[in-house]
Amino acid sequence: MTELQxxxxxxxxxxxxxxFGYRGVIADVDPSxxxxxxxxxxxxxxxxxxxxxxxxxxxxxxxxxTYVAERNLMVDRxxxxxxxxxxxxxxxxxxxxxxxxxxxxx
Numbered sequence: 337m338t339e340l341q342x343x344x345x346x347x348x349x350x351x352x353x354x355x356f357g358y359r360g361v362i363a364d365v366d367p368s369x370x371x372x373x374x375x376x377x378x379x380x381x382x383x384x385x386x387x388x389x390x391x392x393x394x395x396x397x398x399x400x401x402t403y404v405a406e407r408n409l410m411v412d413r414x415x416x417x418x419x420x421x422x423x424x425x426x427x428x429x430x431x432x433x434x435x436x437x438x439x440x441x442x
Contacts, residue, residue, distance in 0.1 A: 343367070343389040344406055348427060348435035351393065352412040353404060355382075360393035361418045361435050363401065363426050371403060384408060394420040 384405030
């Protein structure tokens with residue numbers, strides 16, 4: 337069995353897609369691929385490793401999210417915030433180029 341790898345990126349970090357060039361903020365991290373095999377075959381054309389972390393990204397200037405393999409992401413150093421309708425629902429402050437996850441009180 338393959339050992340799961342530690343995530344290179346963190347929730348709230350702004351990243352850029354290496355292949356498609358869009359920016360976004362990481363909203364969640366899966367330690368390994370968690371979507372269906374059909375999705376993988378249809379969407380993950382470069383066949384990135386399933387045992388590495390995968391990220392849920394809120395895409396800048398869009399209303400959708402993406403699910404991206406770690407190897408297709410890089411740090412975005414623009415220090416610019418992300419415009420996405422869910423940013424305010426998930427995150428609070430934006431500081432030093434990173435979003436702070438909102439605390440949920442019960």
